Amino acid sequence: MSEIEALAAALRAGETTAEALARRSLARIVNRNGELGAFAFVDHEGASSAARRADDELRNGIDRGPLHGIPVGVKDLIDVKGLPATRGSAHFAGHRAADDATCVRRLRSAGAVIIGTTVTHEFGYGPTGDRSRHGPARNPRDPRRMAGGSSGGSAAAVASGMVPVALGTDTGGSARIPAALCGIAGYKPAFGRLPSEGVFPLAPSLDHVGVLGVTARDCRLVVEALASERPVPRGASAAVARIGWLEAAAHAPVMPAVADVTRRALSHHDVAQVACDALDAVWETFSAIQNSEAFATHADRVREHPELFDAEVLDRLREASKTPGWRYVRALHARETARRSVNGVFDRFDLLASPTVGITAPQLGRREVTVSGSPRSVRSALLALTSPWNVLGFPALSVPAGCVDGLPVGLQLVCPPDREDLLFTVADGVAASVAET
Amino acid sequence: MSEIEALAAALRAGETTAEALARRSLARIVNRNGELGAFAFVDHEGASSAARRADDELRNGIDRGPLHGIPVGVKDLIDVKGLPATRGSAHFAGHRAADDATCVRRLRSAGAVIIGTTVTHEFGYGPTGDRSRHGPARNPRDPRRMAGGSSGGSAAAVASGMVPVALGTDTGGSARIPAALCGIAGYKPAFGRLPSEGVFPLAPSLDHVGVLGVTARDCRLVVEALASERPVPRGASAAVARIGWLEAAAHAPVMPAVADVTRRALSHHDVAQVACDALDAVWETFSAIQNSEAFATHADRVREHPELFDAEVLDRLREASKTPGWRYVRALHARETARRSVNGVFDRFDLLASPTVGITAPQLGRREVTVSGSPRSVRSALLALTSPWNVLGFPALSVPAGCVDGLPVGLQLVCPPDREDLLFTVADGVAASVAET
Structure with missing residues (x-):
């Protein structure tokens, strides 16, 4: 079972609430973000009110599906309305997004609770994940090491349990590389499958929106919630x-x-x-x-x-x-x-x-x-x-395959x-x- | 009436034959090609036998339409099976085309008689039309002047009456420019309308096959014979x-x-x-x-x-x-x-x-x-x-608009x-x- 499915079941069984999940995310960020550099901006207020709304809806019988009430991080290259949108760069210091990226709007429609924005290598231009105006994203397994990049913040956030899933981007491996280095799953669907509107470009014919999650199933659930087309039927052997x-x-x-x-x-x-x-x-x-x-x-x-x-x-x-x-x-x-x-x-x-x-x-x-x-x-x-x-x-999907010298390796x-x-x-x-x- | 229509009518009225038209083309080339540099290679034998075949067909009631029996020149960037295909360059000295370009194959299906290949600026890379291993194409109105390019040979051939129409190419104006400078019509249809297979490329996203003719109507008849789609219905006011x-x-x-x-x-x-x-x-x-x-x-x-x-x-x-x-x-x-x-x-x-x-x-x-x-x-x-x-x-079409100081100008x-x-x-x-x- 995926992390999202486990949380979704707990939410519906009344064992937890979206508000409790958001509080847990925020508490973990408070504890470890200084060390890991995973989040660039944390939206305490927005996350709390979105979580309360998710709880209200569930109580009133409105169920938006598997992401309902799930805390999510969004890479700082993807616009979240009203939040700082720095793209990891001093060029955008003080800039806030005027609107939600299409994929963020879909996250909200799916009931997800956006916790904040995650650190990106400046403008997504680097697989090392360590050159950002927010400082380097660090690997939760060994903070002296890189989380990888450019979606290093998203990977560090998921790998350290701050959020079960996070959006990233992937121009040359920017979602899969940090997923592999941090021991989580990272998925880049087919080119164009996830909408790029509202996502800051690097190299448009290579740019993909990607998803980082605890497991591959978590990535799949998010992609299916965000894609324009209907999910492929399941049942392959x-x-x-x-x-x-x-x-x-x-x-x-x-x-x-x-x-x-x-x-x-x-x-x-x-x-x-x-x-x-x-x-x-x-x-x-x-x-x-x-x-x-x-x-x-x-x-x-x-x-x-x-x-x-x-x-x-x-x-x-x-x-x-x-x-x-x-x-x-x-x-x-x-x-x-x-x-x-x-x-x-x-x-x-x-x-x-x-x-x-x-x-x-x-x-x-x-x-x-x-x-x-x-x-x-x-x-x-x-x-x-x-x-x-x-x-x-x-x-292309990266899944955790084990460790070498205590460091994660991805398949x-x-x-x-x-x-x-x-x-x-x-x-x-x-x-x-x-x-x- | 266009030149082609006039010749087509004369052919069908028995006033001339395709063989006579081809002979006339060949005679004019003998007279003026040394001065003008219009043709790179003249296919006496192929033209004569194609003309005889056209006459045989007409006699036997096979009528391939307006181009049947009409002499045509083909720019040396467009492959004509068996003929030298030098692209105006020493790089292709001695090279012969293994096959017909698609547009040449369609010319033949329409009954046209290919007289030979016309001089191109080396590789079609120049609007002056004066740098080719066959020498410069010269303007029939004043041979001390450029015919323009890169389809300078086609323009000089049509403007001097060697052929009523000729194929060219047009990457930045290569059909329209020499047409304008030589006082004939030159037409570049919409990108992709004429097939480019078998045409030596210069800049593929700009390259067009074009047509040079005595009048715009001549160009139109050739384009309609070569295009993949059916002609647009006539009748615009x-x-x-x-x-x-x-x-x-x-x-x-x-x-x-x-x-x-x-x-x-x-x-x-x-x-x-x-x-x-x-x-x-x-x-x-x-x-x-x-x-x-x-x-x-x-x-x-x-x-x-x-x-x-x-x-x-x-x-x-x-x-x-x-x-x-x-x-x-x-x-x-x-x-x-x-x-x-x-x-x-x-x-x-x-x-x-x-x-x-x-x-x-x-x-x-x-x-x-x-x-x-x-x-x-x-x-x-x-x-x-x-x-x-x-x-x-x-x-985009260039049509003769008159003269300035005795030199042609195109609209x-x-x-x-x-x-x-x-x-x-x-x-x-x-x-x-x-x-x-």
């Missing part, structure tokens, strides 16, 4: 799932212990090795696309107020501005070629699996790491396995859009299997 | 056309005499002045889009065999490679914004009119020109009024895709009115 294990690619080395733990999480399944060279090409297109689109988003700010950026973010943006247009054009072509090739792989497999991240959470501030004897930038080590699925737009499952039910069914099995060991 | 005359924009100065002659060509209509600031913005997007896409097309050739390019074309490509990706991304956004704005103008007007080119044909080799007292590059003076319609993809008419019938009806009226004066 995980037993017959054809799962392909992606062989380590040149651009994406994986620590052997991470490979072992994630591979073992699928030990209840027949899993075939699959080489997918197309993903190497996709990794190159990711940089060209993200660089061009991200600088297009921020060019005016870089010109007019460079001093307001975090220094590292500014350096990266200036570097990104140098990607030539013809490389972007070629990347868009290569993306289409790779999509055809990967669709061919999905003719043979229902799901593709790999580690979410090839390393465990690095220490805060680290920018180099050694993987299998080779030095790598921390950023590319974090992004290597997740970002291809942003380029291609396939649904990534990817599927075509019409196999989301099977994806979650397999993920439920993984959760059960990991729990056993 | 030019009398009620709401025509907007585009005020000269900052980026596109026009010689006063050119403005007078073109404006006068519409003197039978009520014409309202219209300012369209969006077109200034579109002009900037044109460069960013063309630079990025054109270099993406040619990057490998520039790296591996720069020495095979014409020096000026190579310089321009290298300059194009410097356009940053973020500017391309912004240009794509600006294109959508401008499209909405121009659609708004088309709510008030059926057609928009302007000169096709603000100057008359420059002398060969000229790269600077003075317009209204200001120095301008010849390229931007040629492209300024035509290229916005490549960015936006609207149908450009632009419409939304569903008003093509009205566009051609107005163009017929312009032709009649210009003929009167």
Whole structure:
């Protein structure tokens, strides 16, 4: 059972109230937020009144479904009406959102109680999650380490029990990476499945709204509440799932212990090795696309107020501005070629699996790491396995797969859009299997 | 009556034969091609046998419609099976097309007789039409002057009577500009209307197949034979056309005499002045889009065999490679914004009119020109009024509007895709009115 389902049952059994859940969230934030840097802004008043309203409704027989009365965090890139909307940047110091993002409006319609906004790497531009005007998001398992990013605050908030679920965004892995590093689930549905209106852009053709939750089932419940289309019918059988294990690619080395733990999480399944060279090409297109689109988003700010950026973010943006247009054009072509090739792989497999991240959470501030004897930038080590699925737009889920040296490791499952039910069914099995060991 | 209609009537009346028409074309080419540089390759044998087949068919009651037996030239960027396909470049010296481009296959199905391939500016990358490995295309009115480009060979071939119509391409005005400078009609239908398969790309989101003909009606007949969709029904009344005359924009100065002659060509209509600031913005997007896409097309050739390019074309490509990706991304956004704005103008007007080119044909080799007292590059003076319609993809036609100092001047008419019938009806009226004066 998911965390949300457990709370929903307790609420309806009269064992708790939405107000009590909100108070518990707020108390946990008071206790640990100073240490973890999970929340950027906590809306004590708004959360309390939303919780009271949720309780009133339930008492009056109005039941908005599984999210009714559930505390939720919202990444500081997603507008929540009236709340500070800083995008983790001094550029938006003092700015408040004029309106709810569409996905936030849907959260409210579903009865969720918005606790506040969670810390984002400045403008969502970094998988390390440690460059924000609110300070770094820290890993609840070891606060000297990164939570990952850019949705590091959402991951730290969920992993530390402040909220059972939080919204994030995912441009290259920004929901899945911190989920993996913090030992929770993170899901990026198919491109465009969750509405992006009211979500601050980074690289629009890669940007996804994502969900971080205690379990994959929690993520699923939230996505189904927020998506425009109706949920896919349930009932897939995980037993017959054809799962392909992606062989380590040149651009994406994986620590052997991470490979072992994630591979073992699928030990209840027949899993075939699959080489997918197309993903190497996709990794190159990711940089060209993200660089061009991200600088297009921020060019005016870089010109007019460079001093307001975090220094590292500014350096990266200036570097990104140098990607030539013809490389972007070629990347868009290569993306289409790779999509055809990967669709061919999905003719043979229902799901593709790999580690979410090839390393465990690095220490805060680290920018180099050694993987299998080779030095790598921390950023590319974090992004290597997740970002291809942003380029291609396939649904991609990270589920907790166990630990290496006491640090969480995530298993990534990817599927075509019409196999989301099977994806979650397999993920439920993984959760059960990991729990056993 | 159009040239094609006149020839078609003569063919069916037994006054001439397709073989005689082909022979006449070939004789004219023998006489003037050395001076004009219109044809890159002449297919004596293929043309003769196609003409004989056309005659046989007509004799046997097989009538393929208005193009049956009509001699046609095809720009050297469009593949004609078995013929040299050099794209005006030493890179493709000795190369022959393995297959017909789709539009060429349709020409043949319509019974047209392909005389040969016409000279293109190297790879279609230049509106001056004077940098090709086949030498410059020269203006039949004054061979010391440019025919314009990049479809300069097609324009010179039609304007000198070698063929009544020829296929061209149009990425920034490549069909309309040489048509205007040579005193014939040139038409670029809506983006995608004519199939691009088998046409060598320059900048795919701007590339159009175009048609050059003696009159606008000739262009129309060819487009209707080549397009995938059925022709728009005829019957629009030019009398009620709401025509907007585009005020000269900052980026596109026009010689006063050119403005007078073109404006006068519409003197039978009520014409309202219209300012369209969006077109200034579109002009900037044109460069960013063309630079990025054109270099993406040619990057490998520039790296591996720069020495095979014409020096000026190579310089321009290298300059194009410097356009940053973020500017391309912004240009794509600006294109959508401008499209909405121009659609708004088309709510008030059926057609928009302007000169096709603000100057008359420059002398060969000229790269600077003075317009209204200001120095301008010849390229931007040629492209300024035509290229916005490549960015936006609207149908755009150049019709002969008279002469300035003995040199032809073109009137450009632009419409939304569903008003093509009205566009051609107005163009017929312009032709009649210009003929009167």
